Amino acid sequence: MKKILCTAITALFLYTACNVSTNLDIQETVFAPDQSIMLSQEATGRGFKTGSKINLLGIGVSGYSDWETINIENLEDKNLILQGPPEVTNRFFQIDASGTKVSLGPYERTSFKVRYNLADTGDINTDLSLIYSVGGRKRNFKLNLVGNFSNIQLTEVKEGEIETVIADSGAAADFGYSPYDDVTKTFKIKNNSNSRVEIQNTVLDADAAAAGFFMPNGALSGFINPGESLEFNVTFRKQGMSEYKQGFIEITHSLSSQPYKAAICGGGSTIPLTxxxxxxxxxxxxxxxxxxxxxxxxxxxxxxxxxxxxxxxxxxxxxxxxxxxxxxxxxxxxxxxxxxxxxxxxxxxxxxxxxxxxxxxxxxxxxxxxxxxxxxxxxxxxxxxxxxxxxxxKQPSDLVDGGLALWLRADRIGTEHVKKVSAANRVLTMPDVSGKNLHAYKYGEDSPTYNAAGINGLPALTFSVEKEGMAVTTKNDTWIVKDAKGTTSFIVFKVSGGDDTRLRNQFAITSSNGDTRVFPHISTYSLYFDPIDGLYGNGKTEGKPLAYRKFNIENSFFSGPRSPAYSRQYSIPDGGIFAAAIRYDSLIQAPYENVHFFLNGDGARTGRTPIGFIDTRNTGDVSSNVRSYGYPVGDGEGNRRTHHIGPNENTNPCKKDYAWSLSAGHPYFSNRVNVQKPYNGTIRNIFMGNNAAGDGPFYGEIAEVIVFERALTDDEIKTVNNYIAVRYNTQPVNDLYTENPALP
Missing domain, CATH: 2.60.40.10 (Immunoglobulins)
Structure with missing residues (x-):
């Protein structure tokens, strides 16, 4: 039965195609319009979707208005086919589709022209329809065209003869940018009607006057006979050229209760485009x-x-x-x-x-x-x-396994991210380009300054006074990293040291999970020689010579100026450019340390480690915990050392741990280890250039901060380091571990 029915229907279609009359009316379905296309009025730049109304300009002197261009734009990422030219229902409107394309590619556009029969009074309108197909479906785009006859029109006179119409509420006459000279333009008010027109007043609105436009001969009024015009000048002062400005010429006349408003603009050295x-x-x-x-x-x-x-x-x-x-x-x-x-x-x-x-x-x-x-x-x-x-x-965002949680870049700071204070640009926002929009904002009393050539000729934030700071702070259900098995963080910075002679950390970057300090944390610490007791940094330091400056990484699980968290043997030079990285990996099994610190690697190596390998886990024995911290360093080739490098390498090696020979009850272990559960896999806030309390100011430059919500492999760290090395010219650091400097 199904086969017979299909045969009958097939035969019916064949008869219809051969113009054989049948009693069955078969119609092609035309679907309701969607948002696949948009029409725009070229003279005004306004866009219209289906069901809209377009007010045509009505410019012309007799008979029909001038041809006006209407654009058709394909808004889809697939091809669109026009099934024919636009159609109108009112015979007083004419369509010219001679140059209209039939097929439009993705986001492509074409156009047609329309004009209408001018009348002295009243409006005329028509419905316009456009049949098109996209994705195999036919659709009908409809809108309404309104012809409103303009009895007068304003034209700009160019080169003495050429006239360009400045439509009522249309595109502006542009005076351009001329910082050293005034610019004057000549305009004509033309009477298109069949009767005499009274120009009651021609003036500049308040915006135009405030911008620096003026009419040299003052306000204009008078009568214009049919087909004639009235001429006047407008000048834009050079003093107003510094910025892009705009306003209107307003013409009140006897043929309408509404003024004719012609836009004018000028000034600004930058083309207004995007x-x-x-x-x-x-x-x-x-x-x-x-x-x-x-x-x-x-x-x-x-x-x-x-x-x-x-x-x-x-x-x-x-x-x-x-x-x-x-x-x-x-x-x-x-x-x-x-x-x-x-x-x-x-x-x-x-x-x-x-x-x-x-x-x-x-x-x-x-x-x-x-x-x-x-x-x-x-x-x-x-x-x-x-x-x-x-x-x-490859850049940080190109790692195959992803995990990029934060990427702050100083070179992405724009004028909208700074505030001019005296001669300096104070940074209010450091953009996050990871795609998560976790931007860093001013934190504390003041913000750092923008330095266009801070590190290797590239932009950086300069921290130079006590209360400057930036921070990424989150709340509610937003986190930088939450419950991750590991994290890897990078910071590109330059150390200057500043004038600070107090015994305290200078925080380049520090983080918290909302309650406890976590990684990343990188600071510097300046040690001074006290000739009274012979201890570095003990007591007041004013007037005492700097012995050396060292890196420090720590969190709430170990701290203190004598902690192995410090790179005690490395003196940081002023002006040194560093790319430091901290990797925390909770999946590393004991006895191997779960925190690694890297410095100035490149595409061939992860980087040498002035602090080395550290363990944040509780082993049940405080002394054992500390022993697993320490100084073993990587040589950049994946090898580990258990002593420092220096002239006395063989005769006076540094043991793996400062506390290697100390007893479990030694005072050294007091408050050095927090045996609570570590929370290094969660980061809620990151502070830059200072700590949360604002009493650990960093002195130097910071160009980038990069955070991953996983422990990167050594090869991945090399990839990120290579990006940093190419852009900032960081140099491998050699011979990090030497003997303590001789006492002054």
Whole structure:
């Protein structure tokens, strides 16, 4: 039975296709409209979705209005097919679809033109429909077009003869950027009606006047006969050119109760644009803040040539004319970065509109690539600098097993992240680029200053006075790391030491789980010689010579100036650039230590360890706990030493532990070990440049902080260290362990 029914239906379709009359009406389904396309009015830059209303400008002198361009944009990441030209229901409207594309690729656009029969009074309107298919389904896009005849229009006179219409509430007349000279433009008010028009007043609104625009001959009024015009000038003072400013020319006249408002803009050395990418039909900013004043498109790590599609979006109120836009690429950078236009050379971008570009990146193996491309608008004398970056080596976000929990970068600080205080830029925010948006903010009384060339010519935060600090603080159900089996943290910093002669830690970074200090913790400690009792750092230190400065890592499970947590034998030089890493791994079984400290590694080695291998576990015997701390160092090749390196290496070796020969009841062990459950796998807050109490100021520079919510392998640590070494030129540290310096 099913087979017979299918045969009958098939035969019916064949007869219909052959124009044989049947009694069965078969219609193709047209689905309800979705958000796959958007129409935009080129003259105003406004976008419209289905069911909207477009008010046409109605510019013209007789008969029909001037042709007006309406753009059709595909908002999908798949192809879209137009089933025919747009159709209108009112015969007084005309559509020109001669240049309209039938097939649109992902995010591609096309356009059609519309005009209507002018009338002296009243509005006319029409319904417009557009049938298209996407994903195999036909859909119907509908909106309403309204023609509102404009009896007058304002034009800008260019080069004495060419006139450009400045539409009522449309795109602005742009005075450009001219810091050394006033700019004057000539305008005409044209009467398009069949009767005499009284211009009651022509003035600048309050915003335009405050911005620096003025009319040299004052407010304008008078009568205009049909087909004639009235001319006037507007000047923009050079004193107002420092910033992009805008306002309106307001024309009140006898033919309408509403004034004709023509936008004007000028000033600002930077082109008002942004670089965007399409995501689900929306324009998403693609450029990030970079080195305070720049905008950057970062290709990150690429193994092979990469080409990405973007768009230039006009964020101003004037028209961006691409016949006057040029790209300036530094010599030598063309082989690495290049821009490919996806627009016509004479294309115009109205306010809010976009023009497509593609950027190609050719990575250089093992190298960091960076260049600044200058986009120059010769018509307005403005420029826009776009920084392009990328690497031919893996970055912290490229580890196969992931786990990146925090990545603070000083080079991603923009003008919105600082506050100008006197001549310094005080940093209020240090951005997190891990994707989790756990940014560091000012903590305490003051914030550090932004140093454009802090470490190896790259930006860093400068900590130079007592109460400066930054912190990542979380609350409620937000954590930097929670209940992890291990963590690995990196900090890129430079030590200056400052004027602090007090006996205390200088906290580069320290962390807590909300209750207890946890890793990462890295500080420096300055020891001074006291000639009275011969002890380093004992008593007041004013006027006493510095003996040496050392690293310290600690948390609540071991502490104290004589703790093995200190690198007692390493003197840190002022100005030294360090990339320090702390790895905590709870899965390491005793007797092997579960905390490792690394310093200045690269792509070939994890880095030497001035502090070495430390154990935070409770073994049941306080003295045993401390013995498992200590000084064994790695030589960067995976080997371990049980003594320091120095001239007396063979005759006076340093044992594995300072407390090696001490008895269990020795005072050394007092308050050195907290035998409670360790919480190093949870990080709630991280403090930079100071501790939470604000009494441990660090003196120096901090460029990056990177935290993983797992214990990285040695090879992964080498990958991160390589990123740091290439960018900041950190040098391997040799011969960390020497004898204590001779007493002064």
């Amino acid at each position: 670089i965007v990418r399409k995501e689900h039909g929306e324009d998403i900013p693609a450029a990030v803040p970079y080195k305070l004043t720049k905008n950057c498109v970062d290709f990150e790590y690429k193994e092979e040539v990469s080409q990405r599609d973007f768009a230039i979006k006009n964020t101003g109120i004037g028209i961006l004319y691409f016949d006057s836009v040029k790209y300036e690429i530094p010599i030598g950078s063309e082989s690495v970065f290049s821009i490919i236009n996806r627009y016509e050379n004479n294309e115009k971008i109205y306010p809010g509109g976009t023009a497509g570009i593609s950027i190609k990146f050719t990575p250089q193996a093992g190298m960091w690539s960076e260049t600044d491309i200058v986009i120059k608008d010769e018509k307005t004398n403005r420029t826009y600098t776009l920084s392009l970056t990328g690497s031919g080596f």
